[in-house]
Amino acid sequence: MENQAVDAVALAGSAVAADFSLWGLFLKADWLVKAVMLVLIGASFWCWAIIFEKGIRFRRLRAQADAFEDSFWSGGSLEDLFDKIGTRPDHPMELLFVSAMREWRRSTSKGLSGEDFLRAGIKDRIVQVMHITLTREIERLERYMGFLATVGSTAPFIGLFGTVWGIMNSFQAIALTKNTNLAVVAPGIAEALFATALGLIAAIPAVVAYNKFSTDLGRYSIRLEGFVGEFSAILSRQLDERQD
């Protein structure tokens, strides 16, 4: 007990001279605080991976959607466009188009567009296929967004837990040394606060990115739904024209 106290005093004395760089703070921390910091660093790493991934993805999606809408509304034949895209669509809007066109072709090639009630069935099926594709694509885009939201809301608490633990250690140091000198507590509190800092570092980008990507995603899904509506309207008009 006494030796421990002496050690604590010696540590406190050496801590005054020690460096307060981030690395120094990390090395000095208690093992549990270290674990908390590592968890937070891991969370921050994964968050940034998602942020970069999503940022690049959404930018590319927007560009691809613009390009596709240009060619779609250019007045060219939809059959030609479908043939050009072929069987390998590389973004959700193309995928919607391809799935609808495939359904359309399958239905018309079998001569199902002759009767009225069959025509209504084709329309329903096309709209349904497009909606299923839409939800599947949106679901794919939403992947990892939940992680961002979780990190954004829990990382500060995890950091806070590390801080509370570190401060508990500092106060135990006071109790051991029976010295209320601030120098005994200050290093411990500094390293403990570093855990909260890491938590905030992980959480802030996560929250910002989550908000940005969820609005981006909302906007994109509205765009896709608009395309679904327009395209189904075009196809149903075609069906009616063909019957006439």
Added chain:
Amino acid sequence: MRNGIAISTLLHFGVVLAAVYGLPDLLNPPVVVEQPIIVELVTIAERTVSQKPVEPQPKKPPPPAPKLKPIAAPEPKPEPAVAKAPPPPPPPPEPAKVEAPAPPKPAPKAKPAEVVTPKPKPAEKPKPKAQKKPAPPKKIAMAEPPKAFRSLPRPKQKPKRRRPKFSADRIAALLDKDERKHRAEQQTKATKKRTAAKPPPTSRPSPSRVRTQPMTMSEIDAIRYQIQQCWTIPAGARDARNLVVRIKVFLNPDGSLAKAPEIVGGKQNSDPFYRTAAESARRAVQKCAPLKNLPADKYARWRELTLTFNPRDMLGG
């Protein structure tokens, strides 16, 4: 996803690398730590009781009247006689009346003085000489040696005529000083926690004067300063500047503690801050345990010391 992971890895690797190489210090210039130059400042009380004025008084009286004068010697008594003499014209009653009111604190000494002073004229001469070191009192003694006893009342009766040579105001001022001195002496005694009755007999008539000399303020201050060096004021105490703690210290001749110091004062249980401060002061005494630079010849004086710790002195406010 691979792109995102790669970029994130690069980013975090960079940040951790920056942290290893001292991130906050890279951006800020290193703090220049100023080397403190340690200067010891001993705070001395407003007045210091010097030893020398005390010594001559007991020494000079012995030749004329061995037993009576040492008692009469105390500074304040004769000078009050000079200052307050004017009202009572008859010489014999004067000293009795004057001396009785003048030294209110040492009552026992005043009474023997009354008995002695009226008649023996030589007894009064030594007093002014011994006590009045400054110029004016000497003039009295030298100018009027033959008149001796009666010479004293006259100047007081005609103070305005003789002002140039010998002004009552100046004597009054002197007297005032001596009274203050006397008070300061008594305060030091009080702080040393000696009963008021003890010091006068030991200090004045005893043959071994050196041994029992009162400690000077600067000596007490030196002790208190040593202990204050070790004292850590409990930080954050409410009303810290009023936490005056008094500690009674028992010392061995070598400066070590004879027994555990005691906290003097009644309110230690009521106020937790006071209790903390008192405990810390006591710890400070124990930490500084062998006190240095104690005057060995005055051990009787510092065997028991009551030290007053005032955070105000230490907080510099």
